[in-house]
Amino acid sequence: MKKTINILFAGDSGDGMQVTGMQFTNTAAIFGHDVQSLPDFPAEIRAPAGTLPGVSGMQITFSENTIHAPADTLDVLIAMNPAALIVNLPNLKPNGIIILNEDSFKAKDLQKARLDSHPLEDGKLQGYQTFPIPLTQLTLNAIGEHGLTHSQAGRSKNMFALGLVYWLFDKTYDETVNWLENKYQQQAALVQANQAALKAGYNFALTSELFAEQYPLAKAKLPPGTYRQINGNEAFALAFAAVAHQSQQKVLVSGYPITPASTVLHDAAQLAAHNVDVFQAEDEIAAMGATIGAAYGGSLAMTVTSGPGLDLKGEGIGLAVMTELPMVIIDVQRAGPSTGMPTKPEQTDLLQAIFGRHGECPLPVLAPKSAGDCFNMLLEASQIAINYMTPVIILSDSYLATGAEPWRLPDVATLPILKPNFAKNIPDFKPYQRDENLARPWAVPGTAGLEHRIGGLEKEKETGDVCYDPQNHADMVALRAKKIEHVARDYAPLSILGEGEADVLVIGWGSTHGAILTAAQQLQAAGSAVHYLHLRHLFPLHNDLGDVLTGYKKVVVAELNQGQLTWLLRAKYLKDVQCISKVSGKPFLVSELVEKIKAQCHDNINA
Amino acid sequence: MTTLTRKDFSSDQEVRWCPGCGDYAILATMQRTLPALGIPKENIVFVSGIGCAARFPYYMNTYGFHTIHGRAPTIATGLKITRPELSVWIATGDGDALSIGANHLLHVLRRNVDVKILLFNNEIYGLTKGQYSPTSEKGKITKTSPAGSRDNPINPLAFALTAGATFVARCIDTDAKNLQAVITAAAQHKGAAIIEILQNCNIFNDGAFAEFADKAVRNERVRYLQDTDHDTTNFDAAYLLSQHAYPEHAVPMGILYQAETPTYDATFSSQSEKSGDLKDLLRKGYVWEIK
Numbered sequence: 017m018k019k020t021i022n023i024l025f026a027g028d029s030g031d032g033m034q035v036t037g038m039q040f041t042n043t044a045a046i047f048g049h050d051v052q053s054l055p056d057f058p059a060e061i062r063a064p065a066g067t068l069p070g071v072s073g074m075q076i077t078f079s080e081n082t083i084h085a086p087a088d089t090l091d092v093l094i095a096m097n098p099a100a101l102i103v104n105l106p107n108l109k110p111n112g113i114i115i116l117n118e119d120s121f122k123a124k125d126l127q128k129a130r131l132d133s134h135p136l137e138d139g140k141l142q143g144y145q146t147f148p149i150p151l152t153q154l155t156l157n158a159i160g161e162h163g164l165t166h167s168q169a170g171r172s173k174n175m176f177a178l179g180l181v182y183w184l185f186d187k188t189y190d191e192t193v194n195w196l197e198n199k200y201q202q203q204a205a206l207v208q209a210n211q212a213a214l215k216a217g218y219n220f221a222l223t224s225e226l227f228a229e230q231y232p233l234a235k236a237k238l239p240p241g242t243y244r245q246i247n248g249n250e251a252f253a254l255a256f257a258a259v260a261h262q263s264q265q266k267v268l269v270s271g272y273p274i275t276p277a278s279t280v281l282h283d284a285a286q287l288a289a290h291n292v293d294v295f296q297a298e299d300e301i302a303a304m305g306a307t308i309g310a311a312y313g314g315s316l317a318m319t320v321t322s323g324p325g326l327d328l329k330g331e332g333i334g335l336a337v338m339t340e341l342p343m344v345i346i347d348v349q350r351a352g353p354s355t356g357m358p359t360k361p362e363q364t365d366l367l368q369a370i371f372g373r374h375g376e377c378p379l380p381v382l383a384p385k386s387a388g389d390c391f392n393m394l395l396e397a398s399q400i401a402i403n404y405m406t407p408v409i410i411l412s413d414s415y416l417a418t419g420a421e422p423w424r425l426p427d428v429a430t431l432p433i434l435k436p437n438f439a440k441n442i443p444d445f446k447p448y449q450r451d452e453n454l455a456r457p458w459a460v461p462g463t464a465g466l467e468h469r470i471g472g473l474e475k476e477k478e479t480g481d482v483c484y485d486p487q488n489h490a491d492m493v494a495l496r497a498k499k500i501e502h503v504a505r506d507y508a509p510l511s512i513l514g515e516g517e518a519d520v521l522v523i524g525w526g527s528t529h530g531a532i533l534t535a536a537q538q539l540q541a542a543g544s545a546v547h548y549l550h551l552r553h554l555f556p557l558h559n560d561l562g563d564v565l566t567g568y569k570k571v572v573v574a575e576l577n578q579g580q581l582t583w584l585l586r587a588k589y590l591k592d593v594q595c596i597s598k599v600s601g602k603p604f605l606v607s608e609l610v611e612k613i614k615a616q617c618h619d620n621i622n623a
Numbered sequence: 624m625t626t627l628t629r630k631d632f633s634s635d636q637e638v639r640w641c642p643g644c645g646d647y648a649i650l651a652t653m654q655r656t657l658p659a660l661g662i663p664k665e666n667i668v669f670v671s672g673i674g675c676a677a678r679f680p681y682y683m684n685t686y687g688f689h690t691i692h693g694r695a696p697t698i699a700t701g702l703k704i705t706r707p708e709l710s711v712w713i714a715t716g717d718g719d720a721l722s723i724g725a726n727h728l729l730h731v732l733r734r735n736v737d738v739k740i741l742l743f744n745n746e747i748y749g750l751t752k753g754q755y756s757p758t759s760e761k762g763k764i765t766k767t768s769p770a771g772s773r774d775n776p777i778n779p780l781a782f783a784l785t786a787g788a789t790f791v792a793r794c795i796d797t798d799a800k801n802l803q804a805v806i807t808a809a810a811q812h813k814g815a816a817i818i819e820i821l822q823n824c825n826i827f828n829d830g831a832f833a834e835f836a837d838k839a840v841r842n843e844r845v846r847y848l849q850d851t852d853h854d855t856t857n858f859d860a861a862y863l864l865s866q867h868a869y870p871e872h873a874v875p876m877g878i879l880y881q882a883e884t885p886t887y888d889a890t891f892s893s894q895s896e897k898s899g900d901l902k903d904l905l906r907k908g909y910v911w912e913i914k
Contacts, residue, residue, distance in 0.1 A: 046911045191909070235913075244910045254905060261901040268705055289899035293891055295704060297697065298730040305690070305697025305727070306704065309670075312688060315705035335691050425905050461686035461702070461709050464665040469634065469681050471689025481636065482681065 019233065020079035021185065022087035025177070026104050027096025027117075028065050029057060029072040032174035037074020038420075039178055039192045042245055044078040045422050046191055048235030051245070052077045052086045052530070053420045054603075057359060066120070066128035071103045080234040084386075085530030086419070088605040092184075094177050096120060096151070098129035105140070113145045113227075115180060117173065119152035147226060151176050158216030162209040172213035179217025186232035189214050239424060246423040248390040248416030248527075249276070252320070252346060253283030255394035259316055260291035262395070263402075263434035268310040270295040270303040271320045275358040276414040277348040280320045300325040304332030304345075311341040312470075314438060314460035316398060320346045322414075323365050324355065326372070333407055334373045337496065339470045340448075340456050342401035342408075342436075344394065349413040351601040360601030361415035363526050366580040369409045370555045376493045378500040380404075381555040383411040385529035388423040390416060393552070395432055400503055402436050405455040411554070413576075415527040415603050439466060447480040454499035504556040510564060514540060514547035519569040519620040522613055523593075525551045525581055528604050532574050535609035544621040546613065554581065557588065565591045570620045572596055574609060627658040634684040640675060645796035645822035646743065650682055652799045653741075656806045657685075667710045670699045672719040674750050676743035676822075679714035693724025696731035699738045700887075707888040710810065713740045718748050721757040721777050732786035732815045734887040739809045740817040742779055743796075747828035765827075779819045780865035784858065784880060790816035791861065791880040795836045796823060801847065801876055808878060814886050835869040844869055848877035855881045 025033045025040070034055055041053040053076045063070030077086040092113040095101035097120040108114065126134060135141055136148055155173040156166070164172075175192075182189050193211050200206040221227060246254075260267040269284045269292060271277065285294040297303035303319050310317035321329060326347045336343060349365045351357035365372075369381045380400050384393040390412055397408040439445070439457035447468040448456045459466040468480060474492060476483035483489075512521075513536060524532040529550050536548035549564065551557070565571055565585065571593045573582045579595035586593050596612045598604055614621070632654040640646045657667065667685040671677035673692035680687025690698050695713045703711050713731075720728050720742050731738060747765070748754040755765045755772040758779065762771035783791045790812040794802040802820065809816035821832045835844035846867075853875075854860060861880035868874065 042909045046909065048911075048913065238913050240913050242906065242910050242912055244906070244908060257899070257901055257904055266705060268701065270701065287899075287904075290901065290904060291898070293704065295701070295891075298726060301694060302697040302700070302727055302730065305694045306701030308690070309698035309701025309703075310705045311701075312698070313702040313706040313709070317701065317705075331691050332694065339688075425910070428902050428905070460706075461668045462666055462706060464663065467665055467685055469636075469683075469687035469689065471680070471687075472691055473689065 019081055020077060020083060020087055021091050021231065021233065022075065022077045022089065023092040023094070023181065024073050024075045024090050024104055024107070025094045026071055026073035026100035027174070028070050028100075029062055030065065031072070031096045032171065033072050033096070034074050036174045036178045037076055039195060040181065041076050041420060043182065043187050043191050044076065045243065045245055047187060048238070049078040049080060049233055050083045050236035050238060051420075051422055052083055054086050054415070055418045064128070066097050066099055066125055068099050068103055068129060071100045073100070073104065078233065080236050082236055082238065084533045085606060088607045092181070094181065096173070096177070098125050098131055098135065101135060102129055102131065108144060110143055111145060113147065114141060115147045115149060115177065117151040117177070118148040119150045121148070149180070149226070154216065154220060155213045159209040159212045162205050162212065164205055164209050169209060172210050175210045175213040176217035176220075179214040179219075180221045183218045183221035184227055184230060186230045189218055238422065241424040243422045243424055245420045246387050247418055247420040248384065248387040248412050249279045249348070249418070250283055251387055251390035251423070252280045252394055252412070253287065255391045256284050256292045256318060257287050257290035258391070258395060258431055259398045259434060261428070262431050263316055263398070263436055265291070265314070265316050265436055267292045267316045267318060268295060268306070269293070269318045269320065270297055270306040270310070272297050272300045272303045272325060274300070274322045274325050276350055276417040277320045277322045277325070277346070279417070280346065280348070300328035301332060304329040307343050307345070308332055308336050308341060311336070311343045312339070312460070314436070314458065316402070316434070316436070317343040318346065319343070320348070322348045322350050322358070323352045326365060326368060330373050333379070334375065334377050335472045336407040337373070337377045337379055338472050340405040342405050342458065344397045344401055344408050344410060346410045346412060348417045349411055357601045359414060361413045361527065361576060361603055362599060362601065363411070363413060363528070363576040364580070364599070365411060366554060366577065367583070369411055370584070376497065378497050378555070379406055380408045380500060380503050380553070381411060382408065382553055383526040384416065385526065385550055385552060387416055387419060387421050391423075391426070395434070398434055399432055400506070402434060402458070403455065404453050404499055404503055405458060406500065411526060413527050439463065442466065446478040448475060449478050453502055454495060501556050504553065504559050507553055507558050510549060510558050510560050512547050512549050512564065516545065518545035518547045520546045520613070520617045521565070521568040521571045522546060522548045523551060523571060523573045523581070523585070524548070525554060525575065528574060528576060531604040531606050531609055534606045535613060538606065538610055539613060539621070544614075546617070546621055551581070557584070562589050565589050565593070570594070570617050572613060572616050574604060574612075576603070627664060629654045629658065631664060632657050632684050634682050636681045638682050639678070641826050643825040644675070645745065645824070646675060646679070648796045648799065649741070649743065649802070649820055649822065650679065652802045653683070653806065656803045660807065660810050662710045662810070666708065667712070668702065669712045669714055670695045670702065671714040672724060674716040674719045676714050676716035677719060693719055693722070694727060695719070696724060696727040696738070700731055700734070700736050703736050703738055703888045704891045707737070707891070711738045713738055715740065715742055716749070717742065717744045717746060717756045717758040717779070721779065721782070725757070729786045732783055732788040732817065735787065735789055735814045735884055737814055737886040737888050740815070742817055742819045743822045744779060744819050745822045745824035745828055746831050747824050749824050749827055753827035778865060780879060781862065783817045784862050784865055788817050788880070789814035789882045789884055790878070792817070792878045793819045793821065793876055795821050795832065795841070795876065797836075797838070798841070798876070804849070805877060812881065814884060835874045844873055846873035846875050848875055848879065855879065
């Protein structure tokens with residue numbers, strides 16, 4: 017078999033597929049594979065059991081190579097019911113493996129999945145290696161003696177399935193055994209039952225000679241270090257603690273629950289011991305207001321939201337720009353407009369983040385490229401915020417929020433030191449006097465001698481007094497813009513991926529990095545002269561970007577919107593940039609990127 | 624410590640309310656009251672939203688933040704959570720606090736954030752030049768309600784009491800003695816304090832409270848609660864008083880209600896006194912080594 021495997025656990029949203037998937041992910045990672053995991057779940061808490069909209073899945077790609085994105089097509093599909101099978105079958109490769117729970121393929125189950133015939137009998141599964149297994153009954157047989165109710169016992173079938181798959185890929189179940197001990201420590205019966213189901217699944221695969229062979233993979237060559245699994249939202253929460261640690265200041269995280277940003281708040285709420293406080297506000301507007309108030313008070317303040325919440329925060333962000341207070345606003349983008357598709361990714365808030373406020377209201381906009389990069393980016397955003405006294409927006413998305421990857425733990429000693437420069441003892445103090453970054457002083461209430469007033473009204477240069485003078489306003493607009501332009505001076509050099517000369521440059525930003533990088537690498541490996549540039553800084557853009565663009569005959573941006581970065585590049589650099597656009601609530605597939613890049617650039621690449 | 628005076632609390636900004644506005648009297652009383660409270664000037668912060676009343680912070684020589692419409696409670700909450708030692712005051716009007724900001728006002732009160740709210744109530748929109756406000760009487764004829772407003776008015780005191788405010792009071796702008804006493808009590812109160820200050824807008828709603836608030840009639844038509852046997856810890860009595868209106872009743876002035884309950888910001892500050900190890904946090908859960 018090949019060196020990268022893509023496997024999907026799919027069932028009802030109550031079948032424990034996310035847990036099963038996470039366990040498999042952790043075990044695969046501990047075995048030294050590179051891993052990408054991607055949950056796919058419905059927006060409803062519990063859609064009706066067994067129905068097509070109720071299907072919940074967790075996809076895991078694991079490899080003996082370094083990977084940057086989940087694979088496009090499935091090698092193995094574990095289907096707990098007919099709906100899970102039918103929804104995901106189109107993604108399964110020819111000759112792929114299907115493991116299905118025979119016990120939930122009765123007439124009523126087929127009806128719920130709107131099937132007229134039994135898929136095992138009607139030829140739908142021809143061309144696949146199908147293994148119908150009575151998972152529920154085997155699970156009940158295995159754990160009968162542990163004193164659970166019938167339905168409790170039946171729910172352990174996810175562990176039976178996991179055991180099967182562990183054997184298939186030559187993994188051990190030890191990590192999951194330990195995890196169960198910790199997870200259900202107060203409920204011995206549950207621990208024993210689930211462990212018994214897990215082991216029974218493994219032993220069943222071993223002894224029944226169900227599968228002709230195992231598919232062991234070699235370890236991936238990852239850089240040495242200590243690793244853990246992380247998704248983007250977890251990385252943000254850890255980064256709050258890191259910001260508090262590196263600045264020796266309290267961090268206040270304000271928010272209002274919204275999918276897919278809420279888990280950042282959940283995780284942050286566990287960090288009181290790390291100087292991170294969470295304020296759950298009455299709405300998005302209040303969360304923004306509290307962030308501004310905390311920043312005014314000298315706290316490193318953050319707020320976390322998703323698209324519709326960013327709409328509501330707009331007026332507050334304008335105030336923060338006008339009063340030049342440092343803070344970070346995380347937008348975990350989701351498909352829109354309006355409520356859109358809350359659990360599906362898009363990159364459609366870029367122009368809103370840059371321009372979505374009234375007046376000339378510039379602020380830095382950054383986007384992390386991976387789950388682990390969310391950690392780095394929050395530290396970088398915090399540094400920009402305090403160095404330039406400005407709010408900063410970070411654009412994550414629901415794909416980064418929930419997709420997990422192995423993350424090499426940073427050495428705490430090498431994290432950037434954040435030094436909030438609180439003003440004190442300034443003779444002849446003026447609240448809007450400027451330093452070399454054009455930043456104004458962070459003079460916080462409680463500092464004797466620096467009493468002053470700030471607000472949203474236009475202010476006179478330096479004194480900050482309310483001022484309607486036309487020239488002063490023009491100067492202040494220019495000054496605020498120039499300050500933000502200066503942020504680009506601190507950026508790391510652009511890193512262009514690709515050997516030799518090329519006429520084609522593919523540009524991407526945000527969570528699509530892994531897919532675009534993989535596509536570019538495949539094209540390069542096939543002999544196409546294509547270069548790839550990932551942008552972490554969307555506003556202001558990198559100072560060298562214009563020169564870079566000039567060096568290519570053809571520039572293509574791939575983004576999950578109708579061409580928002582493409583617009584920006586065309587407008588700013590007057591370059592005929594083209595777009596590979598996708599707005600379906602799904603991430604890019606590597607194969608579709610390869611095809612679209614080839615199609616758009618066929619005159620310029622020697623493929 | 625040197626004793627501060629009214630002058631120490633006056634900023635260098637020219638006060639730009641309309642001549643004859645009730646806000647002048649409130650500003651003067653505040654500047655006269657603060658020196659006696661013994662709070663260091665640098666620890667006092669005035670936060671405001673939008674409206675005539677919201678210009679108040681510019682005229683105080685303390686820290687001040689003129690923010691956005693209706694949101695002052697949210698900004699004050701964020702500030703107070705992170706800096707519980709500060710004395711945080713919100714200057715707001717009936718439009719700012721009870722229309723666009725009513726939700727935030729409700730939440731700052733029910734959380735019992737230790738902020739002091741001065742609600743300048745002139746029953747009209749002044750800064751936008753004379754539309755009816757959420758406290759305007761039903762049938763009020765204004766630029767946006769030529770046939771009389773259709774809205775029932777909000778009763779600010781009843782709103783505050785039912786929201787869970789732990790200090791609820793009412794004063795008249797020009798009644799400096801009573802206002803000073805109530806501001807002093809509010810400053811000393813631990814928790815969310817709200818003072819409705821009946822304030823005359825002599826341009827758009829002149830004389831709104833004249834029939835009971837004018838000096839000539841005030842003593843007969845107003846009931847100063849400190850001079851009665853009103854028990855300020857009795858919520859039911861306070862609520863009943865909040866319904867009293869002229870001419871059926873004398874209009875209650877002073878502190879209607881006061882309760883001692885833990886403040887929101889105090890619970891925040893106590894959460895952050897531990898110190899966890901960042902390295903341990905990063906390593907939490909499954910970790911594995913690659914050599």
